[in-house]
Amino acid sequence: FGTPSEPAATSWGRDGIDEVCWLADPPGGGRVAGALVPSLLALLSERSIELVLLPSTTFGRELAGALAARWDAAAATGVTGISHGAGGWEVRRSVFGGRATETRNLPGPRAVVGLRPRAFPTPEPREAQAGSTSQGAVGAGSWADGPALVGTEPVVTGEGPALGDATIVVAGGRGVRSADQFRLIEELAAALDAAVGASRAVTDAGWRPTSLQVGQTGRTVTPQLYIAVGISGAIQHIVGMIGSRVIVAINSDATAPIFKVADYGIVGDLFQIVPALTAEIRRVRGR
Ligand SMILES: Cc1cc2nc3c(=O)[nH]c(=O)nc-3n(C[C@H](O)[C@H](O)[C@H](O)COP(=O)(O)OP(=O)(O)OC[C@H]3O[C@@H](n4cnc5c(N)ncnc54)[C@H](O)[C@@H]3O)c2cc1C
Structure with a gap:
């Protein structure tokens, strides 16, 4: 077309x-x-x-x-x-x-x-x-008369690359605890030039827009690297990211289902791990 x-x-x-x-x-x-x-x-x-x-x-x-x-x-x-x-x-x-x-x-x-x-x-x-x-x-004017598109509204997305096309996605879940603290996810994403994603717990709470939601009722993403932070790994979330090449999970609960699909897992407190990771990535990348 x-x-x-x-x-x-x-x-x-x-x-x-x-x-x-x-x-x-x-x-x-x-x-x-x-x-x-x-x-x-x-x-x-x-x-x-x-x-x-x-x-x-x-x-x-x-x-x-x-x-x-x-x-x-x-x-x-x-x-x-x-x-x-x-x-x-x-x-x-x-x-x-x-x-x-x-x-x-x-x-x-x-x-x-x-x-x-x-x-x-x-x-x-x-x-x-x-x-x-x-x-x-096929010829100009071949679109039949019928229903017409009346208008479109732009989707609100996070800063950085679009979720659907990103090579790296950093996604945060309820473990992040508040809209304000979700900026830890965004800072890690910015350090990696990654897109920001979220679980439904985050979008339902209104911490971030639904356009960032990954999963059954959100977006399906297949990046090279998916970092799930404070996300338990409910099946409805997994179906939206299981096609990612490498999955990294950060969660304080060693029995969280997300570790069953993760290639690399870090068991610990995200409030300690994520800032340290962001600082180290910035240092390595000279930012
Ligand atoms: C029909 C239907 C459709 C759905 N569609 C979707 C969908 O599209 N996408 C989606 O995501 N969900 C979807 N859900 C909801 C899904 O079932 C889960 O409820 C949701 O994914 C849970 O989000 P969460 O992992 O962020 O929260 P939780 O399940 O509450 O997990 C929070 C995790 O954070 C960890 N945590 C807490 N504190 C810390 C800390 N300090 N450091 C590290 N880790 C910590 C906890 O151990 C826990 O594992 C759907 C549900 C239904 C019924």
Whole structure:
């Protein structure tokens, strides 16, 4: 959607893409998934397509449902694995707040599948051949009339990198005890150029905005390093950060469930450990 940028266009061949079609943004800019369905259906009917893959984002999930209903296809979102067998497409995804993984067969000849962002490795680049990717616009004004986007409000985020993209996340929980003392988490995050996250205990208490919440009813993050401070490790929190590459837990209770998923654990008082860690990281980084 939108107009392809030059760097994207040059990498298509290398990424294994044979053909790219795009749809210019609707007049006024607001994208509503349902309004895209008629032009997508026209595109699909010109080709013998069996599978449509979308990112399982808010927009992608809305589009998956709207498209599958009109295209008479099976649909699944939040998918972390997909294969094709004798019975058609088979998808895997996590259910019951991450406590189980289900494998589901999608009946019928067509399927719309929403892939969970970052659940799949980046494919190996292939030998790019000049002109190997053909391009074509679907046509301006193809967004059907229908529901319109009336307005958006910016999400309040912490200082530093955005939670969803951060390489390092430092998250604080109820153990931090107050809105004021939560600044210890922010200081450690700033020293590491990390994003700030929080457990639901923190956002429910109003210490920090819900946009920082990690977990089942918050954000899913997959940083290289996740530092959980004063967080017990409830399953609803774990499902939002279990994909992190390295997990460090700081908690005064050696039996806290967070230590079961942590690669490194520090048992002790966060009010002693976190300031010492922040000071040492600042010293090492020359700040
Ligand atoms: C439907 C549903 C959805 C939910 N969604 C989410 C979600 O998206 N995200 C989420 O986080 N939760 C979610 N929850 C809530 C979840 O079940 C937990 O209640 C919550 O995660 C607990 O937050 P916490 O770990 O900060 O607090 P607590 O469980 O109270 O843990 C605080 C921890 O701090 C430690 N501590 C205390 N003092 C210190 C100290 N001085 N030094 C070091 N450690 C200390 C304690 O040992 C304890 O382990 C959800 C619950 C439900 C029912």
